[in-house]
Structures are given as structure tokens and as C-alpha cells.
Amino acid sequence: MLRRSTIGGLLVPAMLALVLAGGCGSLGSTGASGEGYPTEDIEFIVPFDPGGGYDSWARLLAPYIEKHLPNDVNVVVRNVPGAGGLVGANQLYSAKPDGTQIEIVNMTGLAAAQLAGESDFEVEKFTYLARVARDPQVLSVAGNSDIETIEDLKSLSAKRPVKQALTGFSTSDGLNTVILYDLFGVKYTPVMHDGNEEARLSIVRGDTDAGISSLESGLGELESGDLKGALYVGESKPKQGEPGYDEVKDTPSLQEAGHQELATSLEAQRLIIAPPGLPDETKQVLDKAISDALKDPQLLAKAKESELSPDALNSAESTALVDELMKTLGQYGGLMKSAIKNNS
Template structure:
């Protein structure tokens, strides 16, 4: 009996000392993919269209389940990701600039250094859109009316500190106009407010705008990119219109800090292959998702570069009270 117990103890100790991969091939149960925004928004669309391709390239019967955790401008979802066990079974989308701006503007429940960037998927330039029947036929029309009527021209955004909000502030600084900023918690509410005539214009992203153009009477006044978008070649850039504004949102996948190297390698490989899969690229094109695929090191550099820029901006022009 004692010999049998001794053998069992030795066996358990030997199993515990084995690498994770030797104990159970990763992944051996479902992976949760957190989206820090509501269902139906651009991040949610990207996540749900990408998930089957991550499953395909992870193999081993992998399942990736998208879970929406909206609230506090993305803070609830980002914090849930940062707080999760770093075992490869929780990943999530992180969105610029809110992943950077939230910890700058308040004591947040997460910080950028508590996350492990994996692969960036999207870079979605900002735009301003109006209804087709709007009196503002051009960006100049919108700006000039706001200059003549301070705080009378309303522009909706997807929350304080979002790329939409920062773009509105940049346009105000450069044009000397004063808009009435109306923040919403989701991109859908932002868009619907403009569409229903409750706000004069919407600061949003090109993907959201082009989805709307397909079915709704909306007009895109300008795009905040360094060049015109191949998806909307007739839309002028803000730079062409006299405003040096380049703004948008990067959306990529990250994991909690402390992810084991072997799990990170497998995840990055699967996500990178998924993002480049012809099947996903077809879906991305059909849903106006501007792909900008970056490997971990490139993604990390971009995140920290943006963090430095927004911290400098905060010292010069804090956006919270605007």
C-alpha cells in the first residue's frame, strides 16, 4: 500500500513538472475574446468575422467565443482583459486611442503595460458625416456655420477621449469654430443620432460611414487620413480641405500581461494567419474593414508612440472638460 502511494505521489509530481504543452495541447477548452464595446459596432463585427479563422488556424478543435463587455468608454472590457488569467484562454480587442487616453484622463482599472499586444488587425480612419438633406454640403459649410453660431452645431462622437472626440477638438482648434459635442457610448448610437436628425453631424470612422452609405441617406464630408481611401476615392482628406488632421482607430488583439511564450507564439501565429486568410479578407472587404496587420513588436511600438503623443496632448490641451 505504501509503495503504491509513493508511486502515485511521484507520478503526480512528475506530471506537475511537465510543460503546459505536454500536459494538454493548447487550446483544450474555449477561448474568450472580449470586445469592450456593444454588439453591432465595428469592433464587434471584426471580432465575430475573425473568430472562425482563428479557430481554423489554431486547430485542435479550437473554439473562440466573442463576449461583449461595454461600458465606461471601453474601460470595463479593457480592465476585464487586463485582470484575466494569462493562460491564453482570454484575449480581447484593444482600441486606440481609448486604450491610451482612458488611463491618462482618470485613474483607470487598467494600464497599457498590463497587456500583451498580439496582432493589430484594423486601422480605421476618422470621418465626419451628415444626412444627405443636411444644409452642410461640404466640410467648409459645417465649419463656417459653427463659427458664425458658436455651440449651435452639434457633432456626435463615441465618447470623451475617443478618436471621434479628439478629432472634433482638433477641428475646433484649427478652424476656431465651436461645436456642441454630444458624446455617446456606442458607435451605433452616435450614427443613429445623426441619421435621426438629433445631431447635425457625426464624427465616426470610415467603415461605419460606408456601411451606412449602402442603405442610408448620408454623406461623407472628409476623411482624416494621409491619403484618400481606396474604399471611398471620391472623399477628400481633411488635409486637402485645409486641416492637418490625421485621426483614426487601430483595433487589434491583446492578452493579459504574463502570457507564457509558447502560448503567445501559437496565438500570434494563428491570429496572423487568420487576418491574412483569403476568407477573412473577403469578409473584411465586404464589411468595409480597413486592414492594417501588424506583428507584436510593430503593434507595441505603435501603441507606445501613440501613448506618448496623447500624454503630450493632455499637457497642452486636456480634453476631458471640452
């Protein structure tokens, strides 16, 4: 049997070690409740079907966000498609702000839905964690069409309405169509399709005259010559060597047409968001993990292989971007609602 002095000599260091370990855990905590966020797996929602650009980005990012989080948890991608991304956005908006759910979204699409009065959320209330990439938009026509510019579409519309391939009005292509055609005086008839791929194919077949989709989504048809650009909508064009450079280098841009103020506002912004009211401590952990992931050399190499072009902003920068975009786009709410009413 151990003597009392021996027991005391063993217990005191052990208890001291436990106290120190507890203190270190508390000091190192980054969670909102002092528990060392994250302690649970994080669900990474993609509000579209598998296989598209948003899905590709989420699946590329997930393991690198895991890598750069302070605790060992899984980041699990889950597709929640429906209503052009609105099902997933509405679900996240009402989710508990505990850091267990994040989502990659098309910011322009969310703005379009809100301006059209078709959303159950307020864009400004989401928590913005990062911008992953910019997604310039291209107004495209068939590769064998005589149309070269949006002015040519205006001339066509003086004879008959342009048949415009659309996926809906409360979408980024709907927002672009309503604003740009009003700006340039193009008369059109919307021809609705279930998705962007179907819309682009209708232009190639000659069922419709024109349509708007992201450069990334329509790059295959632009590369093959099935489609060609009539107007480029984006902050800047791809640089030589970047995906899409050859396909849009000669396409007229919105800036060249004298509308710089809309060039950034109308291109799609791929953002990562969380529910409203996310605690600052939790936001800081996710902000850092996502920012570090987007700078990870391995991720950048894989993005290049997949022809994905990161253009990262952190949480504060993304929030400021959204505020500026909503100020610019907010003035078009009446125009969006009129377009829906006139074509319903």
C-alpha cells in the first residue's frame, strides 16, 4: 500500500496538469460559446444539382476548408436544388446560426429573387464569409448568326421581338435580360427553359435568338463555335492563358458601351454564406479557414486543372461588396416586377 505522502506526491502534479490543460483549452477556444468551434461536422450546401459550377467549387473547397479549420471535423457537401437556388437559400436563411451550415450561392440570383418579390429572405441579412470567384456573364447568339452585337439585337427587335432564352426572371440571367434590354432598348419575348444548358441549346438549334449565361457555364459552346458573344458583362475580361480568353477577347463589353457602373453589379458573384446572426467568433474561424483554403497551393493547382478561376474576397470585403451591389441593383426592383407582370 502507498503511504499518504506518496499518494499526495502523485495527485498534486496530476491535478495541476489537468488544471493547466483545461486552461489551455479555454484560452485556445475560437467558438462562440467557448467550446472550441467547430465541434460538429459542417454541412456545405449547394443549392443546385450535382455537376454544375457551384457544385464543382464546393467539392473542390470542402477538403481544404477541413484542412484549415482549427478542429478535426468533416465538411460535407449536400445538394439542395430547386427554384433556381431559392430552396437552398430559404433553408439556410431559417437555419440555426451555429456554424454547422454554410452555402455557396449566386449572389446576383439572390438579388434578382428579392427584387422580383419572390424570395423569403433579405439578402442583406445573410452572413457573408467569402467570395470564391467572379462569374462574368455573356449575352450569346448562335455561332452562325448574322448578329454580332447587342445593337444588332436592337435592330432585329425593331422588326420583331427578340426570342430570348431564359430560365426565369428571378434569376441572374433574368435580371441581366431585364436591365440590359431596357438599357439598350431591345424588345423581346421570353422563352422559358428548365436550365441554362437547355437554354443555350435552344440558341444553337435556332429556336431562340439569344440568351445570357455565365462564361464558365457556356464556355464549351463558345469554344466549339456553336455560340458567340454579343456582349460581355463583367468587371474585367480573362487574361491571356486564362479560361475564356480567346472566346471573349473580341466581344464588346458593357464598359465599352458606356455602362461601367453595371459591369460588376450584373456579373454573378460566387459567395459563401451562413445564416443571419452568426456569432462573430464563429464567423472569424470560418473566414480564416476559407481564406486560407483559397490560398492553398494544392487547391490552386486543382482549380487550374479544372479551369476554375478563383477571385477571393474575405468576409469583410464580401459584405461590403454585397452592400454596394444592392445599392446599385435596388433601383431596378420596379422594372423587375413589371417584367414579371407583363409576361405572366
